[in-house]
Amino acid sequence: MGGHGHGHESYTIPDYKIYKVDDIPELCATRKALASHGLKDPWLRNEVWRYNPKEFGTEKARLRTFLFRGFRTGFIAFAITIAGTAIYDKLYPPKHHGEHSDH
Numbered sequence: 001m002g003g004h005g006h007g008h009e010s011y012t013i014p015d016y017k018i019y020k021v022d023d024i025p026e027l028c029a030t031r032k033a034l035a036s037h038g039l040k041d042p043w044l045r046n047e048v049w050r051y052n053p054k055e056f057g058t059e060k061a062r063l064r065t066f067l068f069r070g071f072r073t074g075f076i077a078f079a080i081t082i083a084g085t086a087i088y089d090k091l092y093p094p095k096h097h098g099e100h101s102d103h
Helices: 025-036 044-051 059-068 071-091
Strands: none
Touching (some): 025 044
16 A cells, blocks of 8 residues: 555656747646746746647647546436336336216
8 A cells, every 4th residue: 555566557657848838828828927927937838738739739629528437328328227127117017096087
């Protein structure tokens, strides 16, 4: 439990130099807005990966994943429930208590 790498592959940390704020228009705008107030964010580069579609996907792809994650499993469970209910109702039809019949 100590995490000494038993049975796990080694994780390689990417070189920080591959992440450039200049490549991301949104972060350039943030840097410019901060500079207009005389501020600087030395950690802004750490956000570059979030805007890289190869690593994090596009905004549309992330939204689609968020909305439809588990949809297939949920739909299958829904279909099984409907089919199971229909089969149960055929095998054990509801008894109509309280209906008056003419004898």
